[in-house]
Amino acid sequence: MSTVDPIGTGGPPQRRPRLASIYGAPARPSCPSGPLDQFCPSGPSVRGFRRTMRRVKWARSLVAVVATLTLAACDAAPTRPAGGPARSASVAASPSQAGPAEITLAFAGDVHFADRTAGLLSNPATAFGSISATLSSADLTMVNLETAVTTRGTPEPKEFHFRAPASTYGAVKAAGIDVVSIANNHTLDYGRVGLSDTLDAARASGVPAVGAGADAAAAYAPWITEIRGTTVAFLAFSQVAELWSSWKATDTEAGIAMTRDLSRAVAAVRAARQRADVIVVYVHWGVEGESCPSAEAREFAGAMAEAGAHLVVGTHAHLLLGDGWLGRTFVQYGLGNFLWWRDDAYSNDTGVLRVTLHGSAIVKTEFVPALISRRTGQPRLADGEEAARISHEYANLRACTGLATTPTGQSR
Incomplete structure (x- = not known):
């Protein structure tokens, strides 16, 4: 099986040392050309090591x-x-x-380069602005890349279409983002030709892209990397109903890893659990404009927890949703928009979720509040009253999730 190339060694000097990829999603093949439409409505519109490591007592x-x-x-x-690494729970610690080592993973929401954010690619190194320091401070950072990365293809029969040039991945890398989910309702906006280009550009850039592939085996495959002794697997799925039956990956056709193929999604997580200490699942789910998770999202979160996921993170609603514990699995139902083309698309509130792990145990979670600029579409850290308001509202969002404030049940 061919693999996604390991993350490259380029980037600003402040970037952490790159991660060692030990397994990647299979490589994907490459596709009438025309002008690049950044946004085209067809209808009504490991980095710096922790300086202190736990000393053995x-x-x-x-x-x-x-x-x-x-x-x-x-x-x-x-x-x-x-x-x-100390991966076997059956081996007792000894002198x-x-x-x-403790590691920190960071997650943010939906990203693309269209309309007001398209011009940011004139300098990919600064496209994300000041938030890059926050993204780079974690050992590994993941976002949802909500666009086809292509100059080709024909628009699919849907309302909104997004595409961007290959320099998108350069901007992602420069911002401190290490892996992207492309399991969403825009990756195939320009058909399977556009998907093929998106996958090829990801491979060429060295940015792993999970949740879509040349066939189902590739789409449901994890990207696995080792971070200072802890092996982490990343998978991604889409639950959005739009065009799902024609966009889904099959045994013979390229497409998206879909939650509605539940048995395949569960099998993918269980298989990854045999290879990695920590399982991360990134899901495109929920209802646009709704700040509470849908019943379908809650059901899928439960299935992922039962299959062995340690962390389930979501986007799609274009606003923040709550987080909390489902047994021993930490679930975040919606991180909102992050770098976004339209002002106040339901909400400009956003943020970065930071999760600290010690081995396979989640020892700390933190939501860092941020705001999307009305002018540039870039996220920036919130401060003062803005930060207090977003943090307060975010904490209250848990009430409708059915999630607990602390983990319950036995450790994995």
């Missing part, structure tokens, strides 16, 4: 025989390097074994 009081055996073992075998 030696037991202070040991039976003399145990102490002797331990010292003998240390003399006989080399010590595992600090930060090495000669260092646990995995």
